Amino acid sequence: MSTTDQLQQAFRLIKDGNKTQATAILVPIVRAEPNNADAWWLLANAVSSPEQQRRSLEQVLRLRPNDDKARNMLDKIGGGAYTPPPQQPDPFAGVSYPPQQQPYDPFVASAPQPDPFASDPYAGSDPFAHVGSQQQTAWGSTPMQSPPPVVVERRKGTSPFVIFLAIIGLIGVVSCGICAVATGGFASMFGQVIQQVAGTLTSDPDFGTAMQNFGNLGLTLTADPNFENLAATMSSSFGTANSGVQLSGDFNLRGTVEKGQTVSGTVDSSEDDGWTFSGSSGDQIVIDLRATSDDLDPQLYLYNPVKALVMQNDDIDFANDNLNSRIEIALPESGTYTIIVSAFGNGGSYELSVR
Numbered sequence: 001m002s003t004t005d006q007l008q009q010a011f012r013l014i015k016d017g018n019k020t021q022a023t024a025i026l027v028p029i030v031r032a033e034p035n036n037a038d039a040w041w042l043l044a045n046a047v048s049s050p051e052q053q054r055r056s057l058e059q060v061l062r063l064r065p066n067d068d069k070a071r072n073m074l075d076k077i078g079g080g081a082y083t084p085p086p087q088q089p090d091p092f093a094g095v096s097y098p099p100q101q102q103p104y105d106p107f108v109a110s111a112p113q114p115d116p117f118a119s120d121p122y123a124g125s126d127p128f129a130h131v132g133s134q135q136q137t138a139w140g141s142t143p144m145q146s147p148p149p150v151v152v153e154r155r156k157g158t159s160p161f162v163i164f165l166a167i168i169g170l171i172g173v174v175s176c177g178i179c180a181v182a183t184g185g186f187a188s189m190f191g192q193v194i195q196q197v198a199g200t201l202t203s204d205p206d207f208g209t210a211m212q213n214f215g216n217l218g219l220t221l222t223a224d225p226n227f228e229n230l231a232a233t234m235s236s237s238f239g240t241a242n243s244g245v246q247l248s249g250d251f252n253l254r255g256t257v258e259k260g261q262t263v264s265g266t267v268d269s270s271e272d273d274g275w276t277f278s279g280s281s282g283d284q285i286v287i288d289l290r291a292t293s294d295d296l297d298p299q300l301y302l303y304n305p306v307k308a309l310v311m312q313n314d315d316i317d318f319a320n321d322n323l324n325s326r327i328e329i330a331l332p333e334s335g336t337y338t339i340i341v342s343a344f345g346n347g348g349s350y351e352l353s354v355r
Contacts, residue, residue, distance in 0.1 A: 003029060003036070010042050017318050022046040030059070037063035041070060045344075050077045050245045050309075068270040075248040076272060076301070076340065077309070245309040247338060257339070259285070262353040264292070265341070273341040277354050279331045288353045289325040289341060296348025298341060300325035305335025314344065 001009075006025055013022035026043040029036060037060050044056035054077060060070040251272040257263050258277065267273045279285060289300045301312045311329055316322045331337070341350060 003033065003039075007038055007042060010046065014042065014046050015315075015318055017315060019046040019048070030056075034059070035063055037067075041067075044070070044073065053077050072250065072270060072272065073342075075250040076342065078246040078248060247303040247307040247309070247340070251340060257352060257354050259354050262351055264349065264351045266349045267296070267298070267341050267343050267347050269343050269345065269347040272343075275339040275341070275352060276336050277339070278336050280334045281331055283331045285327075285329055285331055286355050287327045287329075287339060288355075290351045290353075291324060291348060292351055293348035295346045296350060297323045297344040297346075298325050298350055299344050300327055301340035301342065302327050302329065303338040303340065304333060305337065307338065 006029060010022040010025045013019065013025070023043065023046045026039055026046060029039045030043060033039065040056050040059040040063070044053050044060065047053055047056065054074060057070045057074040057077075060067055061074070064070065251274040253274045253276075254265050255263070255275060256277065257275045259279075263275065265273050287300060287302065289298045291298050297315075299312070299314050302310055304310050310332065311327050313325045313327050316324050316326050339352065339354075341352060
C-alpha cells in the first residue's frame with residue numbers, strides 16, 4: 001500500500017473515531033518520511049497527549065510555516081508561537097572558483113595512433129616449448145595441486161518450521177488427551193505420548209533457542225520507551241478529560257452564555273470562537289455544539305477558571321453520522337469557565353447550548 005493510500009486510511013480512521021489505529025499507521029510513516037507534512041498533521045489530530053500533539057504540530061510548521069490551522073491548534077493546546085530556526089549564511093557565497101578543465105574523454109575520436117600490437121614477435125614460435133608437460137610451482141618441481149573441495153557442514157537440529165508444526169501437534173495431542181481423560185478412556189496412552197513429544201522438543205537445542213528468543217523479544221519491547229508511548233497512546237481515548245494545557249489568547253471572544261441558554265455564531269477555520277459561563281463546584285453541566293451548516297465539523301473544548309483544559313470532544317457518534325460535539329461534566333471548582341468552538345476543516349455556522 002502506498003503512502004497516499006495509508007494517509008487516506010488514517011484520515012478515515014480518525015473520522016470514525018478509531019484514532020489509536022490511525023496512530024499505529026502514521027507513526028511508521030513519519031519515522032520513514034520525516035518531511036511529510038500531511039502525515040504530521042494527521043498524527044496531531046490522532047494522538048490524545050497534548051505533548052505529542054505539540055511535537056507533531058511543530059513538525060507541520062517546520063515544513064509549512066504559513067499553515068494557519070496548525071498554528072492555531074498549537075496555540076490552542078498551549079504550545080506557544082512557533083519560530084522556525086534561522087537559516088545560516090552560506091560561508092562560500094563570495095568565493096569564486098576557477099573554470100574546470102574539460103575531463104579527458106577516452107571515447108572522443110582523435111588522430112589515429114600506431115597499433116603497438118600490430119605485429120606479434122612470437123608469431124609462429126612457442127617461447128615455452130622447452131618447458132615439459134608437467135606443471136611446476138614457483139618454489140620447486142612439486143606439481144601444482146588443485147585446492148581441496150569446500151565441504152559445507154549441514155547445520156544439525158530441527159528447522160523452525162518443524163518446531164512450529166511440533167508445537168501445533170503438541171497442542172492437538174494435549175486437547176485429545178483432555179477429551180480422553182474427560183471421557184474416562186485412554187488416559188495413560190495419551191499421557192505417554194505427551195511425555196514423549198515434550199521430551200523430544202525440550203531436548204532439541206533449536207527449540208530452546210526459539211523459546212529464549214521469544215522471551216527476549218518480549219523483554220526488548222517492554223523496555224523500549226517508544227513501545228511504551230505507543231501502548232499508552234493506544235490504550236487512551238480521544239475526547240476525554242485533560243489537564244495542564246493552558247488556554248491561549250488567540251480566539252474570538254463572542255460573549256457569555258447562561259445555563260439553559262442557546263447561542264449561535266459562525267466559526268472560521270483559522271480562528272476559534274470563545275464563550276464563557278459561570279458555575280459552582282459539583283454542578284452537572286451538559287454543553288452541546290451543533291453545526292447548522294453542512295460543511296462544518298465542530299470541535300469543543302472546555303477550560304476551567306485558571307484557563308487549563310479539562311475536557312474536549314470532537315464527534316458524538318461518527319458511525320451514525322453525528323459530527324456534533326458534546327461535553328458532560330461535573331464542574332471541579334467554582335468560577336468562570338471558557339468554552340472554545342473550533343472547526344475541523346472548513347468553517348461554518350453553529351448553535352451552542354449549556355444546560
